[in-house]
Amino acid sequence: MQAVFRRYFGGRQGRDLFMALLMGGPAFLLLALFMIVPFIRGIDLSTTSQRFDGAEAHRLNPWYRNYDQVLSVNLIRLPDVPDDVPYRAPAAGWYRATSSECNGCEADNDCSITDADDTVCQQACTSICEQGDLIFRWRARNLEQVGLEQYQDYEIARNFAVGGNQYAIIAKDPLFWKGLLNNFYFALIVVPVQTSLALLMAILINQKLPWRNVFRTVYFSPVVTAMVIIAVVWKFLYNPEFGLINEMIQFVTGGRVEGYKWLQSSDMAMPAIMIMSIWQGVGFQMIIFLAGLQDIPEDLYEASAIDGASIWQQFRHITLPMLRNTTIFVVLTTTILAFRLFDQVNVMTPDGGPDESTATMVWYAIRRGWSQSEVGYASAVSVVFVGIVLIVSLIQRTVVQSESALD
């Protein structure tokens, strides 16, 4: 025991320990206080009905009730619905309404009617469509009405038709699942596009052309703009009536394409945010790729040129393999950033966009925990969010490692 004591606390080791606590103490203390403690408290809070507005809170029974609410999801086939029941799933891209005025019509999410019999019918459809909460109740009741009592706590998150049958993804908390799907949608598009665009730009800049530093500066400048500020600027650019982007699309296509409704349509809102995010972030990755490119020895290219390799062969067999680690790093960090998506979504579409098409997991956690004061529930969402981020990065790392094992 004495030997152990002397080993760790005597002499230089002991003085080092003392100095380590003195010099490292502030950082360790702050990290413990503001990262570890809230993280653990978050796990604790997620099993309670804690609210931020000071209302009475208690431990949930069973303790996992919040998690059950967040995670319950199912895929079912919807039975055929009687014709007199208006039937609408909010994110499906269509709904079918029937009323006393007409036999039936279909409308998309913006309540623009596609095949109404006449004006009266169209008005009836539109009014049904626009009475959001009425439809909400219909929808909630439908699952019971059509003989699916066991799913009475569920709501339809998304429905789709396969071979004449209606299927639906139902969840107790459809908005969370929409956020999750939107995060994956964002990551699946933005990560590959941004990574390859960054690589392309780095290769362009890396040519020994005069003025290349000017281009590097230009490409990098969006990175130093603040996301919130530039998101507001882009919101103006995306304006469907007088936005610059639509004007430019009309100019380039000679007026053949009218432009899009961007943030105001459920199809284009997420792509709009993706384009803007890539625009803002790609310069950062470009610089990282540029550093990677400059580490590749010049002789490799010279030697391969003597052997008659084409530019494409050089890219495929020298550049890409030599950039392997850089690419892995860029992909991993961009993926995590994609899942943390919040700022631009909250600024450009504070209510989650048309049909919640731009809702994300973080946006949803903040909305429940901050706007709606449901700290307990938001903590459960946050814990699930961390879990998903961990799983995604673990999968990526495993893929990377199994690939290296093949080499």
Place this chain on the structure above:
Amino acid sequence: MSTNTLNQQQLRDAQRQALIASIARVARRVFAYGFMSLLGFIFLFPIIFMAVAAFKPNDRVIADLASVRAFLPSPSQLTMDNIHDVFDRVEFELLAFNSLFITLVTVISGLFVNSMAAYVLARLRWLGRTMILGIIVSLIIIPLEAIAVPLMMQVNQMGDVLDIVVTAVIGLLMVLMWVIVWSASGKMLRETGAIKDLPIPAIWALQAVFTVVITLPFEVLFYFLVQQTQEGGSWLNSYHVQILPFIAEPFSIFLFYQFFINIPKDFDEAAYVDGAGPFRIYWQIMVPLSRPVFATVAILKFLQFWSFYLWPLMVTRGNEYQPLMVGMDFFQTQAPIKWGSIMAYAAMVTIPVLITFLLFQKWFVQSVSSSGVKG
């Protein structure tokens, strides 16, 4: 004669080939420049538009959109009205001060705190070093967004700074005790004959039991202190709630750590022989040798906290402590919506940072490159 013509023929062929090659090179360059300029336009046009619109009369901002005039300032119509309008409707100077103050304090104190922590992790040999290093590296993956809601709850409850400090010190002591008991009991167990051959998880379990039992008083004390802290006032709507939680940051510590372990050890051994203590070695040897990594962390953290939005949005009400980003979020929806004024606000926030970037471009680029991986 015939050989001569053949040579001339070959010469002409060679010349033609050289000509084709040089045309191809020029064409490639033209293409490269064209493509790069197109990309450059895409990256610049929102910024140019914003800067130009800031100085236009409000009605011209929308009227000019349909033509190339959207990007051109017209000297006859140059106006400061938008900027005056911003100052009239929000306390822009206060917001700017808040942003600058919060960012600078966070960045500068972060440089000290994180680099010192990285130094003791990289250079000193002490009990629990590897464990704390492991914890810090694993903390990198936890995003702020994931702890924002419980953290908001926490800062709302802990008001009395003293409470917090005491709680934190006790907490730190508790962790320290865990580390010491864990390591010491592990050593003991491994040296005890019968237990030596147990599988590693079993030894870990025994160590855990030892640790929990021996440090129980600390845990109880810590629990009561946490209870007491929760009864204090609120931290919401203040400067420190926007600064304190973000001074220490695992990724910054990691960047410093990576740099420090690559500095040759001979430097500090020599200083140690001369009688210098750890702090003097850190201050007089490590810091001067590590200017690049200090610049890296400073710039990355500056960009991060200058545009910090989520947390200030959650913990501030009203202009008093709000930074520019949250101010912008409210300004863009505040009636009457004048896009000229909004662009003026955006330009006033963006252009100073852009100018700083242009002046210190080398450092910016270098800091971004070194945030990646080597090799």
